[in-house]
Amino acid sequence: MTDFREQETLEELRGWLADNWDPERGLVEWRSMLADSGWGMPHWPREWYGRDLPVGFTPLVDAEFDRFGALQVTRSGIRMLAAATILEHGSDLHRQKFLRRIITGEDVWCQLFSEPGSGSDLAGATTRAVMVGNKWVVNGQKVWTTSAHKAHWGLLLARTDIDVPKHSGLSYFILDMQQPGVEAHPLRQMNGHASFNQVFLTDAEVLPEFQVAANGEGWNVATTTLMHERRAADSLRSWGSAGQPGTGRIYEEAQEEIRTAMAPYSWYPQRAGRVDLVMPRAHETGAIRDPVIRQEIARLLIMHKSAEWTAMRARTSQQRGRPQGPEGSLGKLASSNVARLAARVHTMVSGADAMLAGPDGPCDGTIAEILVSFPAASIAGGTDEIQKNIISERVLGMPKETRFDTDRPFRDIPRNTVS
Amino acid sequence: MKFGFSEEQEAFRDVLRRYFEDRSPTTEVRRLMATDQGWEREGWNRMNSELGLAAIAVPEAYGGQGFGLAEQCIALEEMGRALVCSPYFATAVLAASAIELAGSEQQKQTLLPNIASGETVATLAFCEDDGRWDIEGVALEARGDGTLHGTKSYVLDGQAADLVVVLARTPGTTGTDGLSLHLVRGDAPGLERRALQSIDETRRIARLVFDGVEAEPLPGAAAAAMEQVLARAAICLANEMVGGAERLRADALDYVGMRMQFGRSIASFQVTKHKAADMLLDVELARSAAYYAAAAHDEADDGVVALASLAKAGAGEAYVQTAIHAVQMHGGIGFTWDNDTHLWFKRAKVSEVFLGSSAEHRERLVAHWQD
Ligand SMILES: Cc1cc2nc3c(=O)[nH]c(=O)nc-3n(C[C@H](O)[C@H](O)[C@H](O)COP(=O)(O)OP(=O)(O)OC[C@H]3O[C@@H](n4cnc5c(N)ncnc54)[C@H](O)[C@@H]3O)c2cc1C
Numbered sequence: 001m002t003d004f005r006e007q008e009t010l011e012e013l014r015g016w017l018a019d020n021w022d023p024e025r026g027l028v029e030w031r032s033m034l035a036d037s038g039w040g041m042p043h044w045p046r047e048w049y050g051r052d053l054p055v056g057f058t059p060l061v062d063a064e065f066d067r068f069g070a071l072q073v074t075r076s077g078i079r080m081l082a083a084a085t086i087l088e089h090g091s092d093l094h095r096q097k098f099l100r101r102i103i104t105g106e107d108v109w110c111q112l113f114s115e116p117g118s119g120s121d122l123a124g125a126t127t128r129a130v131m132v133g134n135k136w137v138v139n140g141q142k143v144w145t146t147s148a149h150k151a152h153w154g155l156l157l158a159r160t161d162i163d164v165p166k167h168s169g170l171s172y173f174i175l176d177m178q179q180p181g182v183e184a185h186p187l188r189q190m191n192g193h194a195s196f197n198q199v200f201l202t203d204a205e206v207l208p209e210f211q212v213a214a215n216g217e218g219w220n221v222a223t224t225t226l227m228h229e230r231r232a233a234d235s236l237r238s239w240g241s242a243g244q245p246g247t248g249r250i251y252e253e254a255q256e257e258i259r260t261a262m263a264p265y266s267w268y269p270q271r272a273g274r275v276d277l278v279m280p281r282a283h284e285t286g287a288i289r290d291p292v293i294r295q296e297i298a299r300l301l302i303m304h305k306s307a308e309w310t311a312m313r314a315r316t317s318q319q320r321g322r323p324q325g326p327e328g329s330l331g332k333l334a335s336s337n338v339a340r341l342a343a344r345v346h347t348m349v350s351g352a353d354a355m356l357a358g359p360d361g362p363c364d365g366t367i368a369e370i371l372v373s374f375p376a377a378s379i380a381g382g383t384d385e386i387q388k389n390i391i392s393e394r395v396l397g398m399p400k401e402t403r404f405d406t407d408r409p410f411r412d413i414p415r416n417t418v419s
Numbered sequence: 420m421k422f423g424f425s426e427e428q429e430a431f432r433d434v435l436r437r438y439f440e441d442r443s444p445t446t447e448v449r450r451l452m453a454t455d456q457g458w459e460r461e462g463w464n465r466m467n468s469e470l471g472l473a474a475i476a477v478p479e480a481y482g483g484q485g486f487g488l489a490e491q492c493i494a495l496e497e498m499g500r501a502l503v504c505s506p507y508f509a510t511a512v513l514a515a516s517a518i519e520l521a522g523s524e525q526q527k528q529t530l531l532p533n534i535a536s537g538e539t540v541a542t543l544a545f546c547e548d549d550g551r552w553d554i555e556g557v558a559l560e561a562r563g564d565g566t567l568h569g570t571k572s573y574v575l576d577g578q579a580a581d582l583v584v585v586l587a588r589t590p591g592t593t594g595t596d597g598l599s600l601h602l603v604r605g606d607a608p609g610l611e612r613r614a615l616q617s618i619d620e621t622r623r624i625a626r627l628v629f630d631g632v633e634a635e636p637l638p639g640a641a642a643a644a645m646e647q648v649l650a651r652a653a654i655c656l657a658n659e660m661v662g663g664a665e666r667l668r669a670d671a672l673d674y675v676g677m678r679m680q681f682g683r684s685i686a687s688f689q690v691t692k693h694k695a696a697d698m699l700l701d702v703e704l705a706r707s708a709a710y711y712a713a714a715a716h717d718e719a720d721d722g723v724v725a726l727a728s729l730a731k732a733g734a735g736e737a738y739v740q741t742a743i744h745a746v747q748m749h750g751g752i753g754f755t756w757d758n759d760t761h762l763w764f765k766r767a768k769v770s771e772v773f774l775g776s777s778a779e780h781r782e783r784l785v786a787h788w789q790d
Binding site for chain 1: 618680691750754756760764
């Protein structure tokens, strides 16, 4: 896009905001307007609530919203992964039924991929979906399912055929989470939060039209969801951000959303390391004068900035029409390195205070929360080791590990003794 | 230098390991860490009546067993391994050393036997709100009338201790000049104690405010005594950290041996094996440094202060790194509350900071060794 067209587009947006923004509107009402105008998801197709603008243009749109003090769509959480997957693989019925309510934030989504016996090896899922009469009937157990206890819909990976090799026997469904056959039990994490769940599926039902793509295509669709998740790991927009606080009904409703629907994500910025807090804390504690700590701060900022620019480069190449590829794993890996180093630097900057948690701890416990949350960054969404396998085998084309689980029917593969 | 353990020492270690496996399983650790105090008198008394643990390093003349730091470090390594919830470090390492090194003959006669028996739970308050672990920054004042004024923070078991040894300074002095050690009863008038919430729930720290608290001075030279006390404490903490790191390492190894993904044991992936090998190397190097420092202390090596810092810095890094690897090797389960890994992970994070960061100890090491 030429600079001229950029300016023209932003001009149009300013006019639109001036005509429509009103902090006394309801949050859902406002976001419905964002859906209809396409300004909420400007990089989506025109026919589906977007404006067909390049992905790299979205930050400029968001910056304009910020300047105006207007709220944007909350582009985080599993629901955005659902949207990306539905846009790519879903039917028009799925797009009609789900995309608008994803933009408005009315529906909470969860990702039912991991199981007790299959995490890294997602294609080893044993949850079964069987067609009984004219419905899919699902039985099995999922685990680590973020937000399942609040969700309306779940992205479900389930096995529809055990007589073919593991990757070929999986299918992908959209599961109604608020039915009797679905039971979610929150699990407490080492940081004290309980945002993920065990989910028990007992004769849960899915209508055939809520299957995504064909039978046996589940692995392919799940890979799309995962690539978006990995890319989101380095996304610059914070989880559950409501823009600048202001006064008016819409801000109150946005705050309420953060307290309720987005609550499971409240610690996500901490798990990413809160690099933004390092400099202010270093000034506050005087650590900024310590030459050893200065070096570590610099090392962190170099890593953080370089990772940010690597993500920007990846987005630019996407604009040139290349699909989201396994390169997302680089960003995911970088962000887990950043989180780990940031926790280290925060420990140095806080000194003795790094021992303290809760109201006694620095930043009202936020620093402590970083120190006990960062390990999730290298596990959730695929572990560091898995990202390295993907990068070496799929990006660099190095020889694949010898595998013993892909050449035979799923029913013949050795399974877990612990889960 | 005597470096390596005798048969008696190995036998002692075996006894302790079995005792703590029996008495401090993680179910018990979890029960105690949820209590107000973080430990219970009953278990503490039992540990002392059955094994005499608080008496290990107290000289025989004062009711102790008169062993060296090496033996005490065996106990600490085993306690670190089992994450034993008790006021041992505060009482038997910090307070006992300070009284032994700075107390009058009469003070030692009166106080140490009760510390050795576990009857008196004691601690040492030296760090203040600024979080400095060196003694030069101490600001709490000991006035001419014998009263203490000021604040101490990050005091191990400071909330529950019956007896607090306090590092103070004469008004108007700076640096290591004018420092003195004092005894204060935990319930002394004018002393206000508040538990601080720690990341590590298995070990308690507190903030103590002294508002004209009457105190009894220890006559010994405080700066010299504190240098030795802190060296001993660093060596003890290093050994405790090694015990914890070893436990994390071994448990993670067990776990990956049982877990299958991709139709095979995750232990069969080369990256898992390399990680396990790195963890062993980290722990073994830290262990050697911790053992060496304890042995050097018992041989009255005059370089012990530097060796203590070497051991503390090495163990601090090794423990945290091992903890990070251990969570990672468990995958999602490693991030849960119900899995035990986080209990040691949090002890590692706090021990890394307690008594001074690895960077501070590295600096101290180089300062001693540069010429
Ligand atoms: C905070 C959090 C939120 C989560 N949210 C969700 C969610 O909403 N939905 C969902 O479906 N899942 C979710 N997960 C699950 C997450 O995706 C899995 O935990 C992760 O993929 C690892 O799987 P696992 O736990 O089974 O560990 P395992 O796969 O058992 O891994 C254990 C260890 O083995 C290593 N390993 C495994 N295979 C290999 C290999 N081939 N080569 C080398 N090393 C290997 C791993 O890297 C790891 O270190 C969440 C996890 C966390 C921590």
